[in-house]
Amino acid sequence: MPRMKRLIALLPLAVLILAGCSTEPDRQWYKPNVNYTTADFERDRAACTDKKTKVLDDECMKQRGWVALGGDIGPAVKAPEPASKGKGKY
Numbered sequence: 001m002p003r004m005k006r007l008i009a010l011l012p013l014a015v016l017i018l019a020g021c022s023t024e025p026d027r028q029w030y031k032p033n034v035n036y037t038t039a040d041f042e043r044d045r046a047a048c049t050d051k052k053t054k055v056l057d058d059e060c061m062k063q064r065g066w067v068a069l070g071g072d073i074g075p076a077v078k079a080p081e082p083a084s085k086g087k088g089k090y
Helices: 001-022 038-047 057-065
Strands: 028-030 067-069
Touching: 038 057, 038 067
Parallel strands: none
Antiparallel strands: 028 067
16 A cells, blocks of 8 residues: 555656656747847747647748757758968967
């Protein structure tokens, strides 16, 4: 019986852990080289969010010029080549 009580007591904790692992983290979005306001973002986010499922359509945001921040999103960008030695100020 004590084993069953312990198992029942740990069940809510297990559910919380699994729920936390299954949710997608919020992404941050920006428009490169554009001045924009929070209202601009909220307008586009509302337009790109499915009303029934409340899921944001990433492609819709990209079509509106937004880029998602994050290391796991999109292909890696190669860093620019360093300037050749002897040509810099220092």
